[in-house]
Amino acid sequence: MVKGVLLDLSGVLYDGDQPVPGAAEAVATLRAGGLPVRFLTNSTRAPRRKLLEKLRKMGFELEDEELFTPARAACDALTAKGVKAHLLIHPDLAEDFEGHEDSDRPGALVVGDAGPYFTFDRLNAAFRVLSAGAAFYALAANRAFRDADGELSMDAGAFVAALEYASGTEAEVLGKPAKAFFAAALDDMGVTAEEAAMVGDDAESDVAGALRAGLGRAVLVKTGKYRDGDETGIDPAPSHVAADLSAAVDWLLS
Structure with a gap:
């Protein structure tokens, strides 16, 4: 049973400056179902502040602490070292x-x-x-x-x-597919890897990376950077391939 969900940003929640249709509602559905959600991105051109602003302007509701970025992980690594x-x-x-x-x-x-x-x-x-x-x-x-x-x-x-x-x-x-990057978000949600699911548009970093990190499920969506056949030839293979985030959420909750 899924007890927490990790979501990629670009290609899953939005494409460029436009939200993926139904994505904000899909996130709200997860929360309404009692599932904690964390947002993981490998985007490294925009600062955290602008990513948060962008998501909120598109109708996504989230706390600052729910967004995990590689820059945040890097600063932690530099401090530790x-x-x-x-x-x-x-x-x-x-x-x-x-x-x-x-x-x-x-x-x-x-x-x-x-x-x-x-x-x-x-x-x-x-x-x-x-x-x-x-x-x-x-x-x-x-x-x-x-x-x-x-x-x-x-x-x-x-x-x-x-x-x-x-x-x-x-x-x-430091970002996806690093196991520690997934683990930081899982620890914040208070769920084990086996209890969590990842949704992404990158078959390698998002999907195979999450499964190698021990997550119970990983869904590949056919939005964003997805190209026909991306789900073939990767190991581990996706748990499921969905048309978009809304379809992915329907599958996770079914």
């Missing part, structure tokens, strides 16, 4: 790292989706930080995301892989 970081991120995300940055004497490198700011000079500066022995944190390592024009665009994963190859240092991924 007692170091500051050199940041290779989109400038809009900088506010989430206030007090955690030190490009002169960094003990860690943090890489997010810098988009057009993935220049050679910035990548090379990050490579030199790793060559000096810094820890390597990747906010996420997704292959692609659905961009504002409706087409797929490269995500941070390829740039993380390039830095890994050049430096010989393996990145610790």
Whole structure:
């Protein structure tokens, strides 16, 4: 029996600047059924503040603490390690790292989706930080995301892989599909992994990642970045494939 639900944001709750039809109502249905909900995103271009504003303007009701982001996980990791970081991120995300940055004497490198700011000079500066022995944190390592024009665009994963190859240092991924990222949200809900379900549009990070982390169920929705056949060739396979979040909620509650 499902006792808690984790939801991806982009592609599940909204596409670009438009909510997925029926998504806000589907979240309300979960809450009305007594199920706690937490929101997990690998989005690393927008700060937490703007993500919360965006969701609320679209009609989603949530508390600040219910949103889990890789930047939040990175700041926790930096604090635990007692170091500051050199940041290779989109400038809009900088506010989430206030007090955690030190490009002169960094003990860690943090890489997010810098988009057009993935220049050679910035990548090379990050490579030199790793060559000096810094820890390597990747906010996420997704292959692609659905961009504002409706087409797929490269995500941070390829740039993380390039830095890994050049430096010989393996990145610790902090967002999905990291088990610790799922575990933080599960602990906050007070449910075990076996009692929880994940709903996402990314077959690798959201679905297979959740199942590898021990979640009892993971539903792939055919919205957002989903492309025909995404559910094939991944291991573990989705527990269910649904047309959208509303259909996923119907299945979870059935």
